[in-house]
Amino acid sequence: MADDSLLDSPTGTLRQALERFPDLVEVADLRRLALDAGRRNDKRPAYVQLAVPDDVVKDLRGRPEKGDLLLFVRIPRQLLERLESRIVLPTEL
Numbered sequence: 001m002a003d004d005s006l007l008d009s010p011t012g013t014l015r016q017a018l019e020r021f022p023d024l025v026e027v028a029d030l031r032r033l034a035l036d037a038g039r040r041n042d043k044r045p046a047y048v049q050l051a052v053p054d055d056v057v058k059d060l061r062g063r064p065e066k067g068d069l070l071l072f073v074r075i076p077r078q079l080l081e082r083l084e085s086r087i088v089l090p091t092e093l
Contacts (some may be wrong), residue, residue, distance in 0.1 A: 033052060
């Protein structure tokens with residue numbers, strides 16, 4: 001597994017992995033993996049139940065230094081709209 005300095009900055013680690021090894025990074029749409037979800041209420045926190053391969057469960061439950069780095073990444077709708085636009089804003093040059 002990566003050394004601790006990479007784990008201290010998950011965003012930087014993700015950026016480096018996507019730049020250097022884009023074909024090895026796995027990405028999944030959580031909406032397609034969701035089996036169940038519930039919003040927070042007085043009795044419990046919000047939750048999402050996902051259907052994932054067994055090796056992902058092993059990485060979550062096992063020793064962190066032995067498993068893959070698993071991240072939850074959220075891309076805001078506003079950014080998705082900018083990515084789809086053909087108009088380049090001055091701040092994007």
